[in-house]
Every structure is written in C-alpha cells, then in structure tokens.
Amino acid sequence: MKSLSVFFNDLKASFKKPKVFIPIIVVLFIPVLYSGMFLTAFWDPYGKMNELPVAIVNQDTGANYEGKSLEVGKDLVEELKKSDDFSWRFVTREEADKGMENDEYYMTIVIPEDFSSKATTLMNETPEPAQLIFEPNEGYNFLAAQIGGTAVKEIKSKVSAKVTEAYTETLFDQVQEISGGLGDAGDGANTLKEGAVKLDDGALKLKENLAKLVDGTTQLQSGISPLKDGVGSLSQGAQELQNGSSTLASGLDQLTAAGAQLEEGAVKANAGGKQLQAGLQSSLEGANTLSAGLKSSEEGSAKLVAGLQSSVDGTGKVSEGAKAVAQGLEQLAKASPELAENPAVQKLLAASQAVATGSEQVLQGQQQLLQGSKELNGAQKQLLQGSQKLAQGQEQLVQGATQVTAGQEQLAAGLKQFNGKLSEAATGGKKLAEGSGKLNSGAQQIQSGMDQLSGGVGTIASGSKQLDSGAGELKDGMEKLTEGSGELATKLNEAADQTSSVKKTDALVNMYAQPIEIQEHKVDPVPNYGTGFSPYFLSLGLFVGALISTLVVPIRGSSTQEATGWNRFVSRMLAFSSMSLIQALLAAFVTLYGLGLEVQSVPLFYLFTFVTSLCYMFIIQALVTWLDNPGRFIAILMLIFQLTTSAGTFPIELIPNWMKVFNPWLPMTYSVSGYKSVISSGQFGITWSHMGILMIFGLVFLALTLVYFLRHDRNEEVGNEAVLSA
Structure with a gap:
C-alpha cells in the first residue's frame, strides 16, 4: 500500500x-x-501516380505492312492518352531533355523512328524487335524510376498485343485467300488427271521409238573410233611443230637484239678509237713540249749550281774575316781591362761574335742548297731522257690507233649488214610460229570436237538405253500419276471446304493477340x-x-x-x-x-x-x-x-x-x-x-x-x- x-x-x-x-x-x-x-x-502512394509527370516523345515515322499503313507509335500515344497511370506529357525530344535536366519529369519514354518498321519484321528471316527507349531520372527520385520501369513493361505488353493483332488479321486474310486457291487447285487437279491419261498413251509410243534409237547409236559409236585415233596423231604433230617454231622465233629475236647491241658497240668503239687517236696526237705534242722545257730547265739548273758555288766561296771568306775580328777584339779586351769595361767595346765585341756565328750558319745553308741543286740537276737530266723515250713511244701509239680506227669502221659496216639479215630472219620465224600455233589450235579444236563427238555418241548410246528403260518406268509412273491426280483433286476440294469455315472475328483476333490472362489470388491481401x-x-x-x-x-x-x-x-x-x-x-x-x-x-x-x-x-x-x-x-x-x-x-x-x-x-x-x-x-x-x-x-x-x-x-x-x- x-x-x-x-x-x-x-x-x-x-x-x-x-x-x-x-x-x-x-x-x-x-x-x-x-x-x-x-x-x-x-x-x-500508387493512388496518386496520375500526378507523376512523365515525358513521352513519339519519333515513329510509321511503316507499310501487306499494303496497310502501320503506325504503332501513334496508336501507343492514343492509348496512353486514354489512361491515367501517370501524368503523361507529350513533348518533343528537345523539350524532354530540357525537362529532365531541370527535374521537371521523373522519366522519359522515347518511341524511335523505326518503331513501326521493326514491328513489321516478325515474318522475316532475321526479325528485329521494336524498341522503346526508357530514360529514368534516377538522380531525381530512385523509387519513381523503379516504378516507371514496371510501367514500361506493361506498355510493352500492350504494344506487343497490338502488333500481334495486326499480324493475326493479315494471317486470317491470307487463310481466306488460301481457301479460294485450294478450290482452284482442286479444279486444276481434275484437269491434270485428264492430261495424265493422254500422257500415258504417248509414253507407250515413246518407248517403241526409243528401242530403234538404241540400235542406231550403237552402230554410230563403233564407226567413230578410227577417226578419233587419227585426229589424236594430228594434234600431237601440230603441238610439236608449234613448240619448235616458237623456240626458233624466240632465238632469232634474242640474236637480233644481240646483233643490235654488237653494232651499237662497234659504232661506239670506232668513235672511241678516233678520240684515242686525237688524244695520242695531243699527247705526242705535249711530250715534245715537255722535252724542250726539261732541256731548258737542265741548263738553268747548271747555271744555278755555278752561282751557288761562287756564293759559298764568298760566304766562307766573310765567315773567316768575322771570326778574325771577333778574336782580335777578345784579345784587345784581355790586354786592356779598362777598355773591356767600356760599354761600346762590349757591344762591339758581342756584335762581332754574332756576325761570326751568323756567317757560319749562312755558309752551312749555302752548302746544303748547293748540294740540293746538284741533285736536282741530275734528276732533270734523267727526266729529260725519259721524256724523249715517251715521245718516241707515243709516235708508235698514234700509228697503231690509226690502224685500229680503220678496222673498226669496217667492222661497224659489216655488223650493220648482218643485223639487217637477222631482222628479216626473225620476222619469218615469228610468222612461222604464228602459223604453227594456228595449226596446233585447229588440231586441238578438231581433237576436242572429236572427243566431244565420241563422248556425245557414248552418252547418246547410254542415254538412249536409259531412256528405253525409263520409258517403261514412265509408263508405270503415268498410271500412278493418273491415280494420284484424282486423289489430289479430292483432297484439295476437302481442304478448300475446311479452310472456308475459318472466319475472322474481333474476338478471335484478340484471342491470338492475348491468349493468356492472369488470375491473381492473393494470400492474406494487403490493400x-x-x-x-x-x-x-x-x-x-x-x-x-x-x-x-x-x-x-x-x-x-x-x-x-x-x-x-x-x-x-x-x-x-x-x-x-x-x-x-x-x-x-x-x-x-x-x-x-x-x-x-x-x-x-x-x-x-x-x-x-x-x-x-x-x-x-x-x-x-x-x-x-x-x-x-x-x-x-x-x-x-x-x-x-x-x-x-x-x-x-x-x-x-x-x-x-x-x-x-x-x-x-x-x-x-x-x-x-x-x-x-x-x-x-x-x-x-x-x-x-x-x-x-x-x-x-x-x-x-x-x-x-x-x-x-x-x-x-x-x-x-x-x-x-x-x-x-x-
């Protein structure tokens, strides 16, 4: 408490x-x-789906199917206008894109241009399914996009049913046309039966005449064998003739080409010989000029040696005098120390020593130059002798070149005449080869024709036998054809009666388009x-x-x-x-x-x-x-x-x-x-x-x-x- x-x-x-x-x-x-x-x-929330804005863009251009205009996109738009599943907004592609960008629409459904045309490809060998383009704005609201996906599936079912209805109506129209065609085919089968009876009589006569044809073709086949052997021999000889003439023509062509090259070489050799003769003449003149120059050079070199010898003698005397002056100044300096300390005397002493040394070096250089001049004079004498021998040899070369030039001119003229004859022979060889080729071709055609004739005769003989045998089978087949054409006429008439009972109704077309309905039985339903x-x-x-x-x-x-x-x-x-x-x-x-x-x-x-x-x-x-x-x-x-x-x-x-x-x-x-x-x-x-x-x-x-x-x-x-x- x-x-x-x-x-x-x-x-x-x-x-x-x-x-x-x-x-x-x-x-x-x-x-x-x-x-x-x-x-x-x-x-x-599903009770207010009609307030959810959805953009519909119809770009379908329509199509023709079995002579009928098919506009599935337009029909789909009309169906959507009747429904209130969403707040449908029928806009252009540009308006839809702008609306999606500005979050005005939760999704866009695009009906492409080829929507109807692809719907007509169902009976093609490679059908193409029509496509609806579904563009959900998932960033705006994900659940709305998922709901839209379910709605698109329902739209797909509706469109599929409409397309199936169009196909079904066309199919039933064709069935009715088939029914009429089967009736006509039945009448044609009766006519076929009457013709088969007549063919049966003709087949009997054909068999009798084919027996005669078999005997004639057997005799023809026996007589044609010797002719075939002779034609074979003719064809073989013509082939060998063609091969030989072709080889001859080819060799003559090659010989003609070689002769032309030889003639051209001879002309060039003649021109070269003339150039060689002119060059040798110029060389001979130059050799003579060289000998004269070398002779003048040898005389000048001798004078140079004499002059250098005199210069050496004079330089020797100067050197001895310079040494004597230098020695005298040294002795004077030693004898008079006071005088030696005089700067002027010291400079004079140094200068005299330098003159003595320089004159000694000049003397040595002049002696080396004199020795080189003597050696140069000896070499010039040898060169003069060689140039004189060269001039003599060149005179001999000029004479030989003159003789070679004359021979080359004769050779060029002979080759020109020889090449003319070779060209004529080559032309004849070509004509011979062409003629033998035609002869061989004709022989081969004869042999080919003979083979075909022989084969054809054999084929005729074999075929005539087969025809004789087939004529009997044809006779039996014509009897079966007569019986079968009668049965065909009966069955075609029965099929025409059965297909004529097929009537196209809206209920039947709807049944084909939507053959299945779903009955939903909810367990523990939630409203x-x-x-x-x-x-x-x-x-x-x-x-x-x-x-x-x-x-x-x-x-x-x-x-x-x-x-x-x-x-x-x-x-x-x-x-x-x-x-x-x-x-x-x-x-x-x-x-x-x-x-x-x-x-x-x-x-x-x-x-x-x-x-x-x-x-x-x-x-x-x-x-x-x-x-x-x-x-x-x-x-x-x-x-x-x-x-x-x-x-x-x-x-x-x-x-x-x-x-x-x-x-x-x-x-x-x-x-x-x-x-x-x-x-x-x-x-x-x-x-x-x-x-x-x-x-x-x-x-x-x-x-x-x-x-x-x-x-x-x-x-x-x-x-x-x-x-x-x-």
Whole structure:
C-alpha cells in the first residue's frame, strides 16, 4: 500500500508542476505523431501516380505492312492518352531533355523512328524487335524510376498485343485467300488427271521409238573410233611443230637484239678509237713540249749550281774575316781591362761574335742548297731522257690507233649488214610460229570436237538405253500419276471446304493477340502501402515514444523522502506502464479510426499494441536506470539495428548475412511479425506466441530495474529527479 501511496504522491507532485506535466502529455502523443505521420504519407502512394509527370516523345515515322499503313507509335500515344497511370506529357525530344535536366519529369519514354518498321519484321528471316527507349531520372527520385520501369513493361505488353493483332488479321486474310486457291487447285487437279491419261498413251509410243534409237547409236559409236585415233596423231604433230617454231622465233629475236647491241658497240668503239687517236696526237705534242722545257730547265739548273758555288766561296771568306775580328777584339779586351769595361767595346765585341756565328750558319745553308741543286740537276737530266723515250713511244701509239680506227669502221659496216639479215630472219620465224600455233589450235579444236563427238555418241548410246528403260518406268509412273491426280483433286476440294469455315472475328483476333490472362489470388491481401507498413511504423513509433518518455519522467527518485527502493520501483513501474498504456491506446485508436486501418481482430490489436509498448518501455527504463544517458545511447543503437533487421520493409533474406544474426535477438522482430498476423494474415497463433516473447523481454529488463532499486535503497535525486524538487 505504501508503494501505491508513493506512486500517487509522485503523480500529484507532477500535476502541480506544469513544467513536468505538459511534457508528459506531449510525450504521450509521440507514437501517434511518429507512426501516424509516416503512415499518412505512405498510406497509398500508387493512388496518386496520375500526378507523376512523365515525358513521352513519339519519333515513329510509321511503316507499310501487306499494303496497310502501320503506325504503332501513334496508336501507343492514343492509348496512353486514354489512361491515367501517370501524368503523361507529350513533348518533343528537345523539350524532354530540357525537362529532365531541370527535374521537371521523373522519366522519359522515347518511341524511335523505326518503331513501326521493326514491328513489321516478325515474318522475316532475321526479325528485329521494336524498341522503346526508357530514360529514368534516377538522380531525381530512385523509387519513381523503379516504378516507371514496371510501367514500361506493361506498355510493352500492350504494344506487343497490338502488333500481334495486326499480324493475326493479315494471317486470317491470307487463310481466306488460301481457301479460294485450294478450290482452284482442286479444279486444276481434275484437269491434270485428264492430261495424265493422254500422257500415258504417248509414253507407250515413246518407248517403241526409243528401242530403234538404241540400235542406231550403237552402230554410230563403233564407226567413230578410227577417226578419233587419227585426229589424236594430228594434234600431237601440230603441238610439236608449234613448240619448235616458237623456240626458233624466240632465238632469232634474242640474236637480233644481240646483233643490235654488237653494232651499237662497234659504232661506239670506232668513235672511241678516233678520240684515242686525237688524244695520242695531243699527247705526242705535249711530250715534245715537255722535252724542250726539261732541256731548258737542265741548263738553268747548271747555271744555278755555278752561282751557288761562287756564293759559298764568298760566304766562307766573310765567315773567316768575322771570326778574325771577333778574336782580335777578345784579345784587345784581355790586354786592356779598362777598355773591356767600356760599354761600346762590349757591344762591339758581342756584335762581332754574332756576325761570326751568323756567317757560319749562312755558309752551312749555302752548302746544303748547293748540294740540293746538284741533285736536282741530275734528276732533270734523267727526266729529260725519259721524256724523249715517251715521245718516241707515243709516235708508235698514234700509228697503231690509226690502224685500229680503220678496222673498226669496217667492222661497224659489216655488223650493220648482218643485223639487217637477222631482222628479216626473225620476222619469218615469228610468222612461222604464228602459223604453227594456228595449226596446233585447229588440231586441238578438231581433237576436242572429236572427243566431244565420241563422248556425245557414248552418252547418246547410254542415254538412249536409259531412256528405253525409263520409258517403261514412265509408263508405270503415268498410271500412278493418273491415280494420284484424282486423289489430289479430292483432297484439295476437302481442304478448300475446311479452310472456308475459318472466319475472322474481333474476338478471335484478340484471342491470338492475348491468349493468356492472369488470375491473381492473393494470400492474406494487403490493400495498400499504409497497411503493409503499419507493423513497421507502429513498432518504430512505440519504441521512440518509450525512449522520449525517459526524458520527462523521473527515472530513480520520488517526491516521498522516506520511500524505500521497492516503493520507488513500484512507483516508477506504474508511471511508465501508465505511459505505455496511454501511448498504445492513442496509437491504436488513430490508426484504426483516423487512418482507416483494417485488422483481423480489434481487441487483439489493442492488446498486442499495449504489450509491445510495455516491452519497449521496460527495456529502455532498465537501460536508462542503470546507465543514464549512455543507456539512452544504447537504446538508440538497438533501434538502429532493429530498423534494419526486423524485416519490416525488405525481406530478411535480402539484408547482409552478418545482419541476419541479430534478427532473433531483438524485440522489434517479434512485434513486426505479430502485427502482420493480427492485421493481415489472421494467424492469431503467431500473434499470441510473439506476444509471449515480448513479455519475456519486458519482464527480464523489469527484473534488472528491480535489482537496481533494491541495491540503491535510499532516495536518490539525480538527473530528471531534480525536476520534482524544482
């Protein structure tokens, strides 16, 4: 009783303080605001698809099929104008590109120029499928692009059905034409039967005459063999004659060419001989001039030797005089030291010594020059003798060159006459080769004709025998033809009667275009997105509401100073349970009657919502009681993991494998599944079992809260409890 008293005292203290009471009232509506806003926004998004702008660009130029104009692109545009699947905007390509760039359209569907023409290729050897170009603006909104992809598939089915209808109508028209043609074919088969009877009589006469042909061709084949052997010998001789004449003509051509080259060489040799004779004459004159010059040079060299000899003698005397002067000055200097110290005497002494030395060097150079001049004079004498011998030899060469030039002129004249005769012989050889070639060609044609004649006679003989044999088979075949043509006429008339019963109707054409209809039988149907997402957003809203409740309701303290740990535990448990009850009732009431959510059991829906809210509240109360703000952080982490692993949006099989491990260990997994059962499937056994699991989660964490209060038996005013004493 004291614990209840503590609870009511705490409740009364809260109502006396607006700063505490008003936030508590607001927090009670958190689950409604959280889940209600989400569910309202996504309750039935497909019901407003007609407000989603989509650009349609028709570039189709149409086509002709079986004499009919086919404009599939235009027909598709007309069909889209009748539907309200999207907010269709029929624009040009430029307008569509600009709209996509400015995020005016969520997607663009382009009908290409060859759309109709490709649709007519179905019966071709290599058909080409018509293509629709789908350009989603995924950066603008990814989900809208995915929805558009589904819509394009439906458009594809509609267009395919229209194209199939066109083909089917043409096919039935052709079947009716075939029916008439089969009737005509039946009449023709009857005529064919009458002609077959006449052919049978003609085949009999043909067989009799072919027997005579066989005897004649046998005799012809025997008489043609000797003629064939003679023609073979003629052809062989003509071939040998052609080969020999060709070789002769080729050799004469080569000889003529060589003679021309020889004649040309002789002419050039004659011209060269004349040039050699003129050059040798010039060389002889030059040799004579060289001998005269060398003789003058030899005389001048002799005079130079005599002059150099006189110069050497004079230079020797000067050198001796310079030495004598230098020696006399030295002796004078030695005899008179005073005179030796005179600068003028010293300069004179040095000059006399230099003159003596220089005259000695000049003498040596003149002696070397004299020796070289003597050697040059000897060489000039030898050169003069050689030039005289050269002049004599060149005179002999001039005489020989004159004789060679005369012989070359005679050789050139003889070669010219010889080449003229060779040209005439080469011309005759060519004519002989041409004649023998024609003779050989004619012989080969005769032989070829003879071979063909022999082969033809053999073929005629063989063919006549085969014809004789085939004539009998023809006679038998004509009898079968007569019987078969009668049967053909009967069957064609029957086929014409059967195909004439095929009538083209709109129902039959539609059946061929769309032979299959899909009957959808939904298991546990969900009417809209809001109903499908209700389990997920209700669980999310109740968890967030429980988390925010710990921010406005005291966690550990009490307004009663003497309250024990047990008293405070009971007071806090009742406070949070009351918050859970009110949040659950508000959330369930608004979704049922505000949003129009349809459930399989309303009482069970209320009960499950309360148990879910209470489970979340006890879990978060325990975390915050033990850890304070770090406990709230852990609760947020738990919420994040639950949002991804509870299978509230995508199936659990589609999330990463490492996340699947957390699925059975988090409470939202069971709240989402339990809500699905009570809202859609009606499998209440799952609802009750998951409700039990949520109660186990809640009781375990409630026990942890009790442990905390029993270990902290005094009234602790920390954190949120300070609000009560404010």
